[in-house]
Amino acid sequence: MDFERKVEWVGETSRFSGLSVQIRNAGIFVVSRCYAFAEFTIESRLPFYWETTLPVLEIHNLRKSYNGVKAVDGIGFSIEAGEVFGLLGPNGAGKSTTIDIIATILQPDDGEVRIRGSITSRSTEYKYRIGYVPQEISLNEQLTAAENLAFVGRLYDIPADELRRRVPETLESVGLADRSREPVHQFSGGMKRRLNIACAMVHRPDVVLMDEPTVGVDPHARAYIFEIVERLASQGKAILYTTHYMEEAERLCQRTAIIDRGKIVAVGTLSELIALIKAKREIVIEADALSSESVERLSAKLGRVTWAMEDHRVRLSIADGRIGMVDVINTAHEMGIRVRNAAMNEPDLETVFLELTGHALRD
Ligand SMILES: Nc1ncnc2c1ncn2[C@@H]1O[C@H](COP(=O)(O)OP(=O)(O)O)[C@@H](O)[C@H]1O
Numbered sequence: 001m002d003f004e005r006k007v008e009w010v011g012e013t014s015r016f017s018g019l020s021v022q023i024r025n026a027g028i029f030v031v032s033r034c035y036a037f038a039e040f041t042i043e044s045r046l047p048f049y050w051e052t053t054l055p056v057l058e059i060h061n062l063r064k065s066y067n068g069v070k071a072v073d074g075i076g077f078s079i080e081a082g083e084v085f086g087l088l089g090p091n092g093a094g095k096s097t098t099i100d101i102i103a104t105i106l107q108p109d110d111g112e113v114r115i116r117g118s119i120t121s122r123s124t125e126y127k128y129r130i131g132y133v134p135q136e137i138s139l140n141e142q143l144t145a146a147e148n149l150a151f152v153g154r155l156y157d158i159p160a161d162e163l164r165r166r167v168p169e170t171l172e173s174v175g176l177a178d179r180s181r182e183p184v185h186q187f188s189g190g191m192k193r194r195l196n197i198a199c200a201m202v203h204r205p206d207v208v209l210m211d212e213p214t215v216g217v218d219p220h221a222r223a224y225i226f227e228i229v230e231r232l233a234s235q236g237k238a239i240l241y242t243t244h245y246m247e248e249a250e251r252l253c254q255r256t257a258i259i260d261r262g263k264i265v266a267v268g269t270l271s272e273l274i275a276l277i278k279a280k281r282e283i284v285i286e287a288d289a290l291s292s293e294s295v296e297r298l299s300a301k302l303g304r305v306t307w308a309m310e311d312h313r314v315r316l317s318i319a320d321g322r323i324g325m326v327d328v329i330n331t332a333h334e335m336g337i338r339v340r341n342a343a344m345n346e347p348d349l350e351t352v353f354l355e356l357t358g359h360a361l362r363d
């Protein structure tokens, strides 16, 4: 049997009619999706054993150079269903190039992208599984919100009657239901960003690629976008979220890959990433009559501490996780240093980035 042709034929039917059969190299299974009768089947994929054991998105060794400059230099990771995976790095790190390759807008020089193990970016089904929110807002300003969505829906061959249901539903999900008939040029920046996200959702993809979706929006609109991202993840979508704001990666992403100069320098949960670095915490003390000699003696006594003087303050970077604020203040007092003020900074992704790359996340 010609598996590839069967999968494609079935992929088409599954999207728009009732019953679908999908055939994989691994075996045969039946997916019943009755759009007309059961609402829940639209949003959530059924938990088939062999599908859920595979990552939704797998990236292997992506490479892309521009005139000898390695924009993406061997990037690889995978994302599970329901996971928000962050790609955190400064401008020029290679985030958009990576995401554009996954979205098949760019051809890689090398490497491969797979969905659910068997769907490669060359297959017809791939484009139906991926939703792409580009960094630059990509809307027709003269059309209304609903017309923009309908336009995108037609690109995905969604039949007109299905589209009539999906457009208001999708607008509702990004809080724009009451603005559906307004032309986009009347929208605020935040509303355009939300519509930009809706355009990637109208064909109900499994994977959502979001390239810096909060750039240029106010804090209120940003919080709204966070809500949308979290809701998509709770529906089981696999989300790739790029950002140069460490607060966003910390707040939204279950795992984050730190990317710099086209390479992933570290990947993990927030606590895994923080565990990678030496500086467990930073304690800043203010004291009278601080001298380099007294600080040197203090740090030697504490052990595994580096320091930097700033006027009457000293910044202690502490590598030993057991040394806390009380130890520093007590030791200083024993040595006759009168501490007037003290503050502790726990490490964050900014610290991790700085220590792993030798430069700051933002210039
Ligand atoms: N079309 C292009 N032509 C030449 N260089 C490019 C092009 N697109 C990106 N680059 C370069 O590739 C690197 C990565 O860019 P990009 O992926 O846009 O980074 P990011 O999205 O992290 O800011 C940068 O050095 C950028 O200047």
Ligand SMILES: [Mg+2]
Residues within 6 Å of the ligand: 095, 096, 097, 135, 211, 212
């Ligand atoms: Mg970019």
